[in-house]
Amino acid sequence: xxxxxxxxxxxxxxxxxxxxxxxxxxxxxxxxxxxxxxxxxxxxxxxxxxxxxxxxxxxxxxxxxxxxxxxxxxxxxxxxxxxxxxxxxxxxxxxxxxxxxxxxxxxxxxxxxxxxxxxxxxxxxxxxxxxxxxxxxxxxxxxxxxxxxxxxxxxxxxxxxxxxxxxxxxxxxxxxxxxxxxxxxxxxxxxxxxxxxxxxxxxxxxxxxxxxxxxxxxxxxxxxxxxxxxxxxxxxxxxxxxxxxxxxxxxxxxxxxxxxxxxxxxxxxxxxxxxxxxxxxxxxxxxxxxxxxxxxxxxxxxxxxxxxxxxxxxxxxxxxxxxxxxxxxxxxxxxxxxxxxxxxxxxxxxxxxxxxxxxxxxxxxxxxxxxxxxxxxxxxxxxxxxxxxxxxxxxxxxxxxxxx
Ligand code: NDP
Ligand code: MG
Numbered sequence: 001x002x003x004x005x006x007x008x009x010x011x012x013x014x015x016x017x018x019x020x021x022x023x024x025x026x027x028x029x030x031x032x033x034x035x036x037x038x039x040x041x042x043x044x045x046x047x048x049x050x051x052x053x054x055x056x057x058x059x060x061x062x063x064x065x066x067x068x069x070x071x072x073x074x075x076x077x078x079x080x081x082x083x084x085x086x087x088x089x090x091x092x093x094x095x096x097x098x099x100x101x102x103x104x105x106x107x108x109x110x111x112x113x114x115x116x117x118x119x120x121x122x123x124x125x126x127x128x129x130x131x132x133x134x135x136x137x138x139x140x141x142x143x144x145x146x147x148x149x150x151x152x153x154x155x156x157x158x159x160x161x162x163x164x165x166x167x168x169x170x171x172x173x174x175x176x177x178x179x180x181x182x183x184x185x186x187x188x189x190x191x192x193x194x195x196x197x198x199x200x201x202x203x204x205x206x207x208x209x210x211x212x213x214x215x216x217x218x219x220x221x222x223x224x225x226x227x228x229x230x231x232x233x234x235x236x237x238x239x240x241x242x243x244x245x246x247x248x249x250x251x252x253x254x255x256x257x258x259x260x261x262x263x264x265x266x267x268x269x270x271x272x273x274x275x276x277x278x279x280x281x282x283x284x285x286x287x288x289x290x291x292x293x294x295x296x297x298x299x300x301x302x303x304x305x306x307x308x309x310x311x312x313x314x315x316x317x318x319x320x321x322x323x324x325x326x327x328x329x330x331x332x333x334x335x336x337x338x339x340x341x342x343x344x345x346x347x348x349x350x351x352x353x354x355x356x357x358x359x360x361x362x363x364x365x366x367x368x369x370x371x372x373x374x375x376x377x378x379x380x381x382x383x384x385x386x387x388x389x390x391x392x393x394x395x396x397x398x399x400x401x402x403x404x
Contacts, residue, residue, distance in 0.1 A: 207269050
């Protein structure tokens with residue numbers, strides 16, 4: 001029996017993880033769950049899974065949950081505050097930690113799980129983008145197991161030799177073909193992009209995901225973050241990774257070896273496949289995902305990404321090449337711009353303008369320690385706030401760069 005802690009259990013990846021675990025109650029036990037403020041959802045999850053511990057970042061929500069649990073006669077312990085998430089990540093009862101908090105908020109608990117030597121199921125790509133060298137070093141030092149949950153990286157992991165080591169390029173690997181769905185605006189003309197709404201941006205054609213990653217998918221920043229994620233996970237350079245738009249989201253990524261062999265992992269677009277793979281690895285367990293109807297699909301297509309309409313991917317490629325704290329700066333600027341877009345304050349096409357403006361004005365440094373990463377994140381958010389307040393309601397031309 002293995003104990004599993006889920007950081008971000010009330011989100012999309014968290015819910016899929018609980019779905020897979022509920023199919024394997026003889027082998028897996030939920031020991032801890034966490035959320036930011038959604039105590040109502042967490043209460044339902046406590047009824048269904050009876051964790052020993054839960055943690056909420058929001059203290060008022062934590063008090064509400066503690067009262068409801070007591071009234072229901074459930075003995076789950078309720079922790080509160082940001083520090084409680086790290087405590088959960090280190091719990092001795094947790095053999096595996098699912099890192100499924102969205103954004104930079106996931107960095108410290110994800111690092112804590114790596115330092116504690118857990119099997120780390122990594123969905124929180126932002127943690128790796130911000131502090132890849134620190135996270136990989138923590139995994140090596142503690143002997144933790146790092147299994148990617150992001151569908152593309154899980155696909156790549158499945159196509160690599162079992163003996164591969166996190167952060168080290170496997171022998172014989174020539175390049176990685178990182179597939180991208182292209183998002184909901186794949187065929188949208190450039191002049192229409194400035195007026196797309198948050199609801200349209202979050203209506204992903206193939207995947208049902210949280211709002212932040214859905215917008216990242218629509219701007220192609222998600223693929224940019226994933227490029228950086230792939231470089232850290234598999235010890236490759238940005239030039240070793242080719243982004244390929246594949247609108248059907250059936251080939252989750254491919255690996256090319258020096259002999260010309262290309263291995264791919266295919267499946268329906270359902271996060272329960274990578275989650276189940278990571279929970280059961282090196283075995284294979286039932287995940288609830290239906291068989292792939294390859295004949296019904298008929299054809300799979302591949303094309304180049306359009307960097308003129310989707311400049312976020314170009315900006316991420318630049319940050320990936322530059323390294324140091326620039327990916328953390330890119331990530332923070334993106335988080336701020338996406339949040340402002342989701343609140344209706346910023347146009348869709350202003351997102352890359354804010355990010356480019358921040359990249360140009362916040363100086364990057366080598367990543368020496370966690371403090372340098374957190375300082376870069378803070379400086380980038382301050383710069384982004386200024387640019388966002390100047391841009392609110394404006395319709396800049398992302399190609400010309402209205403803020404240049
Ligand atoms: P959701 O927005 O659906 O869920 C986010 C979770 O994180 C919720 O449990 C939320 O709690 C919690 N959370 C948010 N902010 C904080 C905070 N400040 N402190 C503590 N907890 C917080 O996100 P997704 O599940 O879509 O994505 C999670 C991660 O997985 C992201 O990094 C994403 O990039 C990655 N990922 C997701 C995929 C998907 O299919 N969804 C695919 C590949 C990667 P609350 O509900 O209380 O707000
Ligand atoms: Mg992905």
